[in-house]
Amino acid sequence: MSQSDIFSTLIHHHDIQRKLCQDFQHAITQQDRPKAESAFIPLKNELEAHAAAEERHLYVPVMAFDDGLELSRHAIAEHHEMDEMMAVLSDRRTGDERFFKTAQELIDETLHHLKEEENEFFKEARELLDKPTQERLGKLYQAEHQAFEDKHGE
Template identity: 45%
Template sequence: MNIFEALRESHDRQRGYADALIKTHGDSKERVEAYEKLKAELHAHETAEERFFYIPLMQEENGVDPSRHAISEHHEMDEMMEELDETDMASPAWLVTAKKLAEKVHHHLKEEEHKFFQIAGKLLDDKQKESLAGKYQKEYKTQLEEEQG
């Protein structure tokens, strides 16, 4: 497995959780579960991805700006989740922010897969792609276990 395949596995889960989240109502059990899954997935993925995809890409001149952009989008999503944590789930404002988060998740993943992966594909050799996948998966698993308590 290479780093792109490893990242896509989490991307697919993120899309599913984001889509499920915005279909929920009020402070229902479904909303709580969907949000907890999305939040844990995003945090675990972001941390592992930054350490074992974006930081290595920043070592290359052509990888600096795309990596900074992606990391800033991770920060934006984190801020939206903080806002959701501070808002009553039954509030209409909660769903508005959740929809913004879902849109940002979809935008970010599309941009990564259609733009950043192509840049990284040229900057990393096959050995690096495989090595980073293993490191990413190990870190992702550790982070997800911490998120899920």
């Protein structure tokens, strides 16, 4: 991906997450647990890489501003909720009924989070962060996301 600001970079990764959610949705709609588990793995890897890099290279810088504190706290809380759902889905002891219910909840929460970020958080964060900072954070995000993918064999 070419160098771009943090928001363009994040939106690119949001689009990847939407596609992975679609794939996961298709598998859970069929109630095919092995297929759903296979579709979950790339989504989980992407969400984990994205959350770690996004929290460090967008939420923390935005939290430096009084107007950004509540925004970032809310977004981090949603990441935590998704982490808890992914833990349930990763636990091989989770029964089918709970697995499929949690899978749908993860998809719904992910799509809600992406929409809320793009329509609210990003608009406010753009006002707080100057252009050079947005460019620098985009590069840092991309480097950390790539390092996570490299480490986890993507």
